[in-house]
Amino acid sequence: ALTRNKALRKARGRWIxxxxxxxxxxPSKLERQLEFMKNNGYSFTYHNFEKIDESSQSLRVLVSGPAIVTRKMMYNYGYPGCLT
Structure with missing residues (x-):
């Protein structure tokens, strides 16, 4: 977390x-996610992810969060973690 927080302080772009x-x-993850955000007026998004093993094979475990995340959830509970 220390390294990530340091990088966030130095970030100067519109998107992180x-x-x-x-x-x-x-390969098109960022393009698709940014397009979705711009088209829907969002400044923050996250999505589900699938766990894989060391050889990039699916473990068939999907990790997801709620459809809506409030500021309170983000600030008080650190939710949704880092599903980006």
Whole structure:
């Protein structure tokens, strides 16, 4: 968390996306997510993700969150974590 927080303080762009070393994104993930956000007037989104093993094979475990996240949930509980 320390490194991520330091990076956030230095970020200067309009959008921020978190990509950890163990993440694997679909090639059009960012494009599709940004298009969705712009078309719907959102400044924050997150989505479900599927767990994979070390060889990028699906473990058939889908991790999801609620359809709506409030500021209270984000500030008080750190929810939804980092599903971006």
């Amino acid at each position: 996306a978190f990509l950890d070393s163990d993440d694997l994104w679909h």
